[in-house]
Amino acid sequence: MKKIIYIISLFLITNLFAQENDSTKSVISVSARALTPIGIFAENWNTGSAFYLGYGWIYSKEWGVQFQIGYNKYRLKTGSQYSESPKLSMLAFQIGGRHYFLDGIFKPYVIVLSGVNYIRLFYKSGDALIDERETHMNFQIGTGFDFYIINNFQLEISALYNSHLINPSIPYNLTGFEYGMGINWMF
Amino acid sequence: MRKIILIISFIFAVNQNIIGQYLYSSNADTLDVQIEFNNLDLALINKFNPQKPLWIPVVESVTQSFMMGAFNFVTGSEFAKIGISTIKHNFERGWATDADGFPTNMVGHPLQGTVYFNLARSSGYNYWVSLGVASIGSWQWEYFMENEPPSLNDQIMTSYGGSLIGEVFFKLSNLIIDESTVGTERFFRELGAGIFNPGRLFNRLIYGRASRVTNSQLYKKDHYFGEIAFGGNYIAEGTDFESGEKNPMLTFDFTYGRLFKNSKIKPFDFFRLRTAINFKKQPLIGQLNLYNIFVGNVISYENKSRFLYGVLGYFDYLENNVYQIGATGIGLGIGYRTQPQKNIQFIGTLNVGSILMGGANSDYAADNNVDFLDSARTYNMGPGALLKAEALLKFSFGSFYLGYNFWWIHTWDGAPGDELIGMLAPKFRVRVYENWFIGSEYLYYHRRGKYADLENRSFKNNEVRIFIGYAF
Incomplete structure (x- = not known):
């Protein structure tokens, strides 16, 4: 709960700054992504998929801020420690910024996001049904490009690195890469 | 008493x-x-201190990290013994925390961040963009330049903490710099402004600003x-x-x-x-x-x-x-x-x-x-x-x-x-x-x-x- 309040506060503070710039454009984005775990995370979990809905502001030719919500789901790897089709899903709330290198039809960018993941791991252990739920910070950094299709619509392609912070003292957390494609509507 | x-x-x-x-x-x-000097002529500032492309302060920050890493390696610091395998492991491991001493984590890393920050600030960027450059510099250090897992507490203290102190250093150095002066006074002003703001001093030296003479008011005081x-x-x-x-x-x-x-x-x-x-x-x-x-x-x-x-x-x-x-x-x-x-x-x-x-x-x-x-x-x-x-x-x-x-x-x-x-x-x-x-x-x-x-x-x-x- 504390982390969600923290993220919402960041969103509100960002909104305060957004209102200062009259030339700001708003953006609504939807995207689908493929998820690939790495490291110890990949020992039990295979590729997954995600769907994101975002809202943001483009301040200038170079800068934008965005807020997004996403649902991530991972597939179990064959031979993992978990049995009988466990489910790992995450609800992500993120805020971040992006820098565009070019201004035109083709707009490559770098992006950094941070936020909170509400993680749910549901599996069977013997006869018992285990439903573990955790809330943890997440971090993403990556690159991509926006490409104008028509008028106010863009096609977006991205690749990001994820690091979800589970617990500082355990030897791993949920790291991996995301590859996405989506549509942006600017207004 | x-x-x-x-x-x-x-x-x-x-x-x-x-x-x-x-x-x-x-x-x-x-x-x-x-x-005094608060109503600055932006056209004059753009003429004398044009904004540099963003890749320049980013490359400067990364180069600074490499130089610091090389110094640590040469002086035998264990954490500086890096390679492809340590970088790969850092990406797989993700964020963690470290056990460095209190002064190192709570003030040493922010002071490191002031250098990244002021490399961008003195390249013509505002506080927010310079905070972003400090974040990139810190992220690059944490993931690439140490064989210990990347430290999230260092990332926060170096980037955000460094940006707060860095902007103070930038404003203080504005008060000291006076490009209408010459000779000994000019030398000590540049040294005085640069001794706690080495990122800015470096850019002033390479762009010739530390030696030029002008009566134009270019810095907010x-x-x-x-x-x-x-x-x-x-x-x-x-x-x-x-x-x-x-x-x-x-x-x-x-x-x-x-x-x-x-x-x-x-x-x-x-x-x-x-x-x-x-x-x-x-x-x-x-x-x-x-x-x-x-x-x-x-x-x-x-x-x-x-x-x-x-x-x-x-x-x-x-x-x-x-x-x-x-x-x-x-x-x-x-x-x-x-x-x-x-x-x-x-x-x-x-x-x-x-x-x-x-x-x-x-x-x-x-x-x-x-x-x-x-x-x-x-x-x-x-x-x-x-x-x-x-x-x-x-x-x-x-x-x-x-x-x-x-x-x-x-x-x-x-x-x-x-x-x-x-x-x-x-x-x-x-x-x-x-x-x-x-x-x-x-x-x-x-x-x-x-x-x-x-x-x-x-x-x-x-x-x-x-x-x-x-x-x-």
């Missing part, structure tokens, strides 16, 4: 000639005063008020004064800009910096407190009083032989000041914010290893919240200040629990001759550690400071 208080009171009581020029200028709070004081402190072991440590110290307080100005408020139009350097048995940097405004709005009333609300940034660092507190955060604040008058004025502020990363000493921290490093630290670390309240009464002969700080640090790494810390600090100053003053400050520290599986701990401590100083 009683004798010293009596002497101070005697000096104050018999000095009948405290007149006229009061210690604090209220001009900083009015719009009537001519402000706002109102400021500073005090440098020398004295001593006495840190008691507890709440009595029978046992403790005496220590000579130097303090530097600096206030920049006008908090209650009516025009549009931009980041760091106002900041307040307090520092204390110790000379004997105490840690060298005893105190570094900073708060600044990012954005805000001022309401003026008919009686010429003003009310402010806004978003502020905070950086706190206190360390002595009894306690350690470190925190960097952002929050909301309100302020009120009465009409500036010669004989008396009141200024009050109240701030509530979140701590992005903080640290505080704990009795149990050393028993909780950072597992993957098999190493313990002496303090707990984590996010939290803060509250700051201060009231200042300014008189013609001096001032009385009362401040209270409260930090709540939720332990994220260390002995599981919460550290609740408060500090009450009344302080008075009396002008004795022109800009010279004497004064005293009392600090009451209290900490309550509430732990999940361990006995709660409570601790209180007194500190007294006396000093003689000069205001400028």
